[in-house]
Amino acid sequence: MSFITNFFRSSENSKEIAKNRLKVAITSDRAVCSPEVMEQMKNDIIRVISNYVDIDTDGLDIKVTKTELDDSSGVVNALLANIPIKEGSRNFRK
Amino acid sequence: MGQVIVITSGKGGVGKTTTTANVGTGLAMLGKKVVLIDTDIGLRNLDVVMGLENRIVYNLVDVVENNCRIKQALIKDKRYPNLYLLPSAQTKDKTSVSPEQMKKLANELREEFDYILLDCPAGIEQGFKNAIAGADRALVVTTPEVSAVRDADRIIGLLEANEIRQTHLIVNRLRTDMVREGNMMSSDDVVEILAIDLIGVVPDDEQIVISTNNGEPLVGSESKAGRAYMNVCKRVLGEDVPYLDLEETQGFFKKFASIFKK
Known part of the structure; x- marks a missing residue:
């Protein structure tokens, strides 16, 4: 059962994953130090x-x-x- | 006095050259006198996208090295009375031109043209510095992918640091079907992350591939990308143009999908 929910979760939310990863990466990119x-x-x-x-x-x-x-x-x-x-x-x- | 616009992205392959060709052609269609400059020295490609590759005599490096006058190097696009191309050099390298030379060239062209569009090379090195040196404003092109958006953020920071005050975002190659499924960032998502003003959303459209094959920009055509690019041109001129509804059924599906999200 869990593989089914995992499958749906990852396909539903890959955009959210992308956004969250970008926010973290960009925040550290922007840091001056x-x-x-x-x-x-x-x-x-x-x-x-x-x-x-x-x-x-x-x-x-x-x-x-x-x-x-x-x-x-x-x-x-x-x-x-x-x-x-x-x-x-x-x-x-x- | 003309305006100098740099089209840039950081990451390669997101559509800078296609955007330069289409926005430039569109502005010419709207009656503006336009010159496109390919600043990617050593890797010229704006000429083939424009379908003008067979008419090159002189290039950008010839102009800055005073091997010819500016007018001699400009290729007139016979399809539009107000459109010109200054091609890049294929055999020289990036160090052949300096930011000061580009600034001087842009200022000379300002006297003659309404819009000077600079197609910037990928990266943040010499070629980028050359391209932004004389620019008044920038169009940052990105696709809704993590790598392209991250590079766009870096570019926006560098444009700010170089005191280019007006920077707008074009989200290119958007696939509405994937946005609907929650597998691609929407233009709103990208704007939220980059926090700059949007000036265009261009859908992923196979007509772009066909138009590039033919060497004829598709701006102004009835295709979705053609209409989207014409809207970008009007917004560059300051018109308030509503965004195209790229997916009529989006509203319903979005609601439907959001039920399953939580």
Whole structure:
């Protein structure tokens, strides 16, 4: 039975598969940095911010995305960083 | 002052030359004075698609190297009073021409013609840089396939980086039967991914093969592709032309198919 549903699923949705694969490929194509540079930048950001607060390095997420300007005059590349602060940490140590 | 339009795609074989031939011929039919330039040095083919291959004397490289005057190299298409072709060189290589030379040539032709159409080679190297150097606007051709769409995205980025402000998309070789089955991206899907304005949807049409065999662009004919190309021409001129209903039964089948999707 499963081969029948698989057959139908793949033939019904090959366009959706194509779209999803393209979206992922194009997003990384559009990113301004190579993965190596991203990793380097991520480490630098961790190092600097750790001077001030304890951050959860596992939950850290940094990526380059396109975002609309506030006055909706256009779309720009933006560096989006989600940096969780560890619970119970004393902020602004210095 | 004429407008310089580059027809480009990134990926090869998606229909740049066919599009250049048909849009150029269509604009001439609509009364505009048009010159087509084949910028693919070493691999010329716009001349055979146009059916003008037997009339070449001078070429693009001869013009930029000042071996002849521009007028001497332009081939007049006898079928249309306003249509000319500047063929590419077959024996030289891509480095024979520089972006500065192309810019200068485009600017000279602007004085004489309403539209200068540049058929761009595949790829993003020297030939591409030459073709876009003098362009005011771009028509990006793609087919609804992952490889072509991905390359189109790269090209759109490069056009933006080179400050070509007006870029429009042509989705070529669309098969409505496959779109209906959910096995091909529709023009809307491609537009959603590439996020640029659409200027044409050209169906996959065997008449294109026949017209290319004959060396006669089919724009303006009653075939689906012929009508689609004429609509592209009118939109290039700024007219608001509704898109052809390529598949009359699409509405019903789409609804029918969507029931089974989930």
